[in-house]
Amino acid sequence: MRIDVDEPDARERFWEGMRDVAHAAARYQDQALYQAIVKIGRAALAQGIELVSSGGLFLQCPVCDALPGQRCINMAGHPLHEQTCHPERVELAAKALSGAAPLPPPLH
Numbered sequence: 311m312r313i314d315v316d317e318p319d320a321r322e323r324f325w326e327g328m329r330d331v332a333h334a335a336a337r338y339q340d341q342a343l344y345q346a347i348v349k350i351g352r353a354a355l356a357q358g359i360e361l362v363s364s365g366g367l368f369l370q371c372p373v374c375d376a377l378p379g380q381r382c383i384n385m386a387g388h389p390l391h392e393q394t395c396h397p398e399r400v401e402l403a404a405k406a407l408s409g410a411a412p413l414p415p416p417l418h
C-alpha cells in the first residue's frame with residue numbers, strides 16, 4: 311500500500327486514527343492502548359506530522375471535560391468555531407507528547 315503524505319486529509323486521518331484508539335482504550339480501560347497512543351503520537355510529532363484540531367481527541371479536554379474520543383462541546387466563553395477540539399486541548403496534546411507537560415490521566 312502506498313501512503314501519499316501529500317494527501318490533504320492525511321493529517322486529519324492520522325489524528326482521527328488516534329482518536330479511534332483512544333475510544334477503544336477508554337471502552338476497554340486498556341492501559342497498553344493508552345501507552346501505544348503516547349508512543350505513536352510522539353513518533354508522529356518527531357516525524358513532523360502536525361497536530362490538527364482533531365489532534366486533541368485522544369485526551370480529555372481541560373476546558374469542556376470531553377472524554378477521550380469525544381468531540382468538544384461549546385462552552386460559554388470557549389466557542390469552538392467549527393473546530394473539533396478546543397485549542398487548549400490541542401495545545402495540551404502537543405505539550406504532553408513533546409514532554410513539555412506531564413501526561414494527563416489516563417495516559418500516564
Ligand SMILES: [Zn+2]
Pocket residue numbers: 371372373374375376382383395396399
Ligand atoms: Zn473542549
